[in-house]
């Protein structure tokens with residue numbers, strides 16, 4: 001019973017912490033990533049349970065890709081959301097080499113089949129490849145007309161790529177850009193984030209936990225991070241998530257394969273950092289003062 005009450009409390013907090021997409025749809029600021037999920041048959045049931053718990057806790061946005069485990073991740077997500085499809089905002093991604101007019105429809109269809117659904121809420125170009133952007137945008141818009149996807153976006157696009165995309169006839173239909181963003185990698189704050197903010201185009205932050213800190217040495221054990229987390233009785237990882245979604249237009253998609261981690265991540269949706277805490281984090285990890293190359297994994 002206590003557990004049920006706690007689930008309701010966390011889910012309510014996450015229902016209030018949303019990001020608005022260009023079409024007015026509100027999605028939770030905290031979603032769930034799935035890279036490497038579905039790779040190990042022995043972990044399958046616990047990963048499914050973790051994803052389902054995440055949905056119960058209000059992290060109803062699930063991000064996957066045809067690339068992840070070459071379809072295995074989508075299959076696992078399909079199994080996890082069976083019976084709860086309508087509660088989930090489902091995101092998948094197409095490989096660049098499948099994003100041309102001859103292949104995108106088949107790729108999307110294969111993703112739908114693996115996910116056990118008839119539509120994606122959001123379909124992303126995983127990264128920019130050789131297919132011209134006007135062709136990608138046209139293909140995405142066609143899938144939208146056919147009802148296979150409800151909206152589309154891009155991933156790993158820097159500001160110059162975004163400008164180019166928006167100059168194509170259908171490019172302005174792009175709903176968001178998914179890029180690497182965490183406290184230890186703030187390059188997008190210099191130009192990409194402001195460019196998107198001006199157009200009310202949300203950002204989806206991947207690796208919001210810096211892959212459990214491994215992407216940035218000294219992040220998790222930084223003194224300021226440790227002190228703020230200790231003062232608030234939270235973990236450094238929860239602090240990283242609260243920091244990531246502080247602006248109201250960034251969606252963070254931490255990946256967790258255990259229920260404990262999912263629970264901890266979902267609790268971060270209720271955390272609001274103070275101006276003072278943000279200033280201290282700025283001193284420890286200063287925002288960029290010049291253009292930096294887009295960080296990718």
Ligand code: NDP
Pocket residue numbers: 032033034035036063064126155156178179205206207208209210211212235237238253254255256257258260261262264265297
């Ligand atoms: P994350 O930054 O989400 O870190 C994941 C790691 O953090 C895992 O080792 C996980 O462990 C651990 N973790 C999760 N929650 C906690 C917690 N509460 N406390 C301690 N450790 C925790 O890295 P990802 O690379 O997975 O990025 C997130 C998602 O973004 C991906 O899963 C994918 O969906 C997307 N992505 C998109 C990319 C793109 O090119 N568009 C590129 C990379 C990622 P455990 O698994 O044991 O729970």
